[in-house]
Amino acid sequence: MGDIDPQVAGLTASHLWLSWEGEPIVEDVTFSVAAGELVCLVGRSGSGKTTLFHALAGLTAPERGQVFVGDKDITGVPGSVAYMLQKDLLIPERTVQDNAALPLLLKGMSLKEARAQVASQLDRFGLEGAQGLYPDQLSGGMRQRAALLRTYLMDDPVLLMDEPFSALDALTRADMRSWFLDLMSRLGLTCMLVTHDVDEAIAMADRILVLAGNPAQGQVSRLVGEVAIECPRKDRGQFMLTSDALATKRQVLELLEH
């Protein structure tokens, strides 16, 4: 959003209590993501990660608690946080450039201007030459990059991503991760990413938050701890092969057993 300075604005959740169709899912979640930081939220399937993200994006209102971007209260109001859902959700009837241009068009920009702005970013997102193609003509990795370009063009200070690489094959996923980390560092994006893959979290995050619980069994989820990863993002490939990475993984897994 134009009224928030992306260089200083982080994301803050303050004592969030969430429920779904009357059933409590998540209780008393408080955390913050600093500007430029990449935080991974790790939790088992069904622990309420997506519910939490929907609330952070303003798609659902919490029972209690607040969400801030910078010092602006965005609780229950969509449009201030860019959200990339599990599926790429590219509109099959629009070309890559027109899909990516959507957030600009929604803000009232002309199609011509919006396409020009998309064109200037195609290179950076590895989509040069693909602007005129339809989503069904793209590979999984390209679809994800197109969705990411669309998310980036929302021009929101904070980016939420819900298992963005889970639909890709293992090799493409590894490529996408390192490409994305590089992009994040260059653009100075603030990002929170959901994953159930602990290795992925260690490969990407500056900090890992662990959500544990099983709401379906009446065990409401809470944040049970956090693990910081000191290694710089660009050295993460090597770090993954060290015993430190293994120790980190053990720490996260223990928290998940909580």
Next chain:
Amino acid sequence: MRSARRSWVAPTVTVVAVLVVWQCAVSFGLVPAFLLPSPLDVVEALIVDAPLLASHGLVTLTEALVGLACGVAAGFGLAVLMDRFALVKAALNPLVTLSQTIPTVAIAPLLVLWLGYGMLPKVLLVALTTFFPITVALAEGFASVDPDAIDLMRTMGANRWQIFRYVKIPAAAGSFFSGLRISATYAVVGAVVAEWLGGFDGLGVYMTRVRKSYSYDQMFAVILIISALSLALMGLIDLIARIAMPWRAATNKSVEVSHASQGK
């Protein structure tokens, strides 16, 4: 390429064979000519009556097109309301279905009785028969949108109209054109049926007259014209659909290409 040619050959051969058998059956006296005119008789009637058929055909086509336009407009409006308000959908669904169980031939004389012999009852009958496929097709198309796609649009700050324009309309385009194709054939037939039951011009009126004078060659000629009109209308709609949905052509082509490369 070869398969494209083959798809042409089989139906052409079938049609020609039927025509030859038909012509022979009449020529050799297997069927009396006053009961069944030969294909050549039909062609002759078509040529002789061409000016008359053209003027009647124009009337029928106008009724069909105006009625279809009204039916599409009504169907679109109804589908939008049903999509927007769940209550409207629940309330109108049975009524929409019920309206299709009323036979056209039963309602046509009533419309003529109420609205006279002019164009209005014909247009109305066509609109009544065509709106249903449009409503159903569009309502299904709108409902087929992934709710997550709507959530995503909301996170981009889209309002209801923008969601409708950028997500729902394109998603419904495919089923809309399928519905429109069906409606187009209903439109021509609906106009003819309405003309049977009262009026001064149109192919239905012409049909009633030649039937009464036992001119079956002219009868077959007019049937041919009605089929041709329906087919032409369907062809036009297919053309519009191709232009309106460029993604179909693009993705079909890419599928063909990938099949071809697999073949190698």
